[in-house]
Amino acid sequence: MSSVRVLVGTRKGAFILTSDGKRQKWDVSGPHFIGWEIYHMKGSPADPNRLYASQTSGWFGQIIQRSKDGGKTWEQPGTKPGEPTKTPDGMPMGESNKFVYDTSPGSGKPLTTHQWYDGTQHPWEFKRVWHLEPSLTDPDTVYAGIEDAAIFRTTDGGKTWHELAGLRGHGTGPKWAPGAGGMCLHTILLDPKNSNRIFVAISSAGAFRSDDGGKSWKPINRGLTSQYIPDPTAEIGHCVHRIAMHRSRPNTLFMQKHWDVLRTDDAGDNWREVSGNLPTDFGFVIDVHAHEPETIYVVPIKSDSEHFPLDGKLRVYRSRTGGNEWEPLTNGLPQKDCYVNVLRDSMSVDSLDPCGVYFGTTGGQVYASADSGDKWFPIVRDLPPVFSVEVQTLA
Amino acid sequence: MIRVILPYPLKTLAHVDGEVKLSVEGPVTISSVLDALEALYPMLKGTIRDHVTQERRPFLRYFACQEDLSLEPANVKLPDPIISGTEPLVILASIAGG
Numbered sequence: 425m426s427s428v429r430v431l432v433g434t435r436k437g438a439f440i441l442t443s444d445g446k447r448q449k450w451d452v453s454g455p456h457f458i459g460w461e462i463y464h465m466k467g468s469p470a471d472p473n474r475l476y477a478s479q480t481s482g483w484f485g486q487i488i489q490r491s492k493d494g495g496k497t498w499e500q501p502g503t504k505p506g507e508p509t510k511t512p513d514g515m516p517m518g519e520s521n522k523f524v525y526d527t528s529p530g531s532g533k534p535l536t537t538h539q540w541y542d543g544t545q546h547p548w549e550f551k552r553v554w555h556l557e558p559s560l561t562d563p564d565t566v567y568a569g570i571e572d573a574a575i576f577r578t579t580d581g582g583k584t585w586h587e588l589a590g591l592r593g594h595g596t597g598p599k600w601a602p603g604a605g606g607m608c609l610h611t612i613l614l615d616p617k618n619s620n621r622i623f624v625a626i627s628s629a630g631a632f633r634s635d636d637g638g639k640s641w642k643p644i645n646r647g648l649t650s651q652y653i654p655d656p657t658a659e660i661g662h663c664v665h666r667i668a669m670h671r672s673r674p675n676t677l678f679m680q681k682h683w684d685v686l687r688t689d690d691a692g693d694n695w696r697e698v699s700g701n702l703p704t705d706f707g708f709v710i711d712v713h714a715h716e717p718e719t720i721y722v723v724p725i726k727s728d729s730e731h732f733p734l735d736g737k738l739r740v741y742r743s744r745t746g747g748n749e750w751e752p753l754t755n756g757l758p759q760k761d762c763y764v765n766v767l768r769d770s771m772s773v774d775s776l777d778p779c780g781v782y783f784g785t786t787g788g789q790v791y792a793s794a795d796s797g798d799k800w801f802p803i804v805r806d807l808p809p810v811f812s813v814e815v816q817t818l819a
Numbered sequence: 820m821i822r823v824i825l826p827y828p829l830k831t832l833a834h835v836d837g838e839v840k841l842s843v844e845g846p847v848t849i850s851s852v853l854d855a856l857e858a859l860y861p862m863l864k865g866t867i868r869d870h871v872t873q874e875r876r877p878f879l880r881y882f883a884c885q886e887d888l889s890l891e892p893a894n895v896k897l898p899d900p901i902i903s904g905t906e907p908l909v910i911l912a913s914i915a916g917g
Contacts, residue, residue, distance in 0.1 A: 459828055483878040483912050484828060484866040500832075500862045521865045
């Protein structure tokens, strides 16, 4: 019988929620990595028991954790205690938490600064890993989206990480600027039909696409309008909050921007707004139904300065028409006095039938629906603030 | 043996209880003690000092014999009680946050 595993990253540790295919009774495991910020956890599509986690701390920096048994045990992929830390020829062994920008002359050297809040140039400084995206085919290959914005890749299961420097190097890097949450690369989408195509999104630079496996990149922001930047239709500078894709239609992407919900049907070459009748089109999360590529979900948030649901009512909005026409989903969700936020990596779907939809809040609740959003229930209510939710559907 | 006391989150990361005891070759300095610590516990690389610059992370400090040595050069010899193992080198994390 199928089952689901929900990977929850929070401000004070990681939790793993499991259930059978009915999704009625849940087991809660955790906290793992207690006291540490877990920005993101995700499993490999090629080996569901291979999990990766981004463990971070303002005190102690970045740690990468890896599990080979579905989260029962964890290890840091680097050198083991007591083992030599250098190779026989004197080179450092794997250091799984080492993210160093490529500053070689051919790629990164001219790109050591970006735009700061006051318009001056500021050095690129590694802060943390926001998002881990395992390869669709190889459990040892993982992409990491980091702050300050860049994309890294490991091909040895997380032991060593190397920047795909063409992203920062394509020319607009010095014009990128941080949003209020920092300058983070938070979204990485791998095209299941074209192994050379990768989409990423950065706050607040915008969306980018590579068609050659990450060597070169181009901005894909035509159609985005952002009134809060000097040129509202600029090539870069847009605060994209999240992008989602349905596996069957990788040229169609859905975007929750700082304000506005948009879609593209040509792999990002052109976007159009589909906010339609949403009560507010500010928000962070967006996701697509597992079996209906035109059914999408968002959680509207009041505004960019008031990060909570409108009128204190927590409502997921669903469109079955790929946008523009939206319906509120409220059954089981608090409809008064609710002032939580739902952060950008905190919504996910399972691939059971009917499709399950999940999201976590900064109030520590993880809500689930086992019927595509018609009815909701809390799996847990009192976790630390939730940073991320990923769901695995297990055979 | 050199004794080192780690902050709790680094103890859990390194899977150690209590103090860490290290053998340090050559002059006993902050730098050589951290080299020995990271050799024994590679998972601590990058958590106390930066991978590249080797600078102390800003929310950590080094204490020995009730003295704050955080701003001393990392290659200065540590006090004799540290070298003899009478006193531990304390790596202290700032107390802040919620």
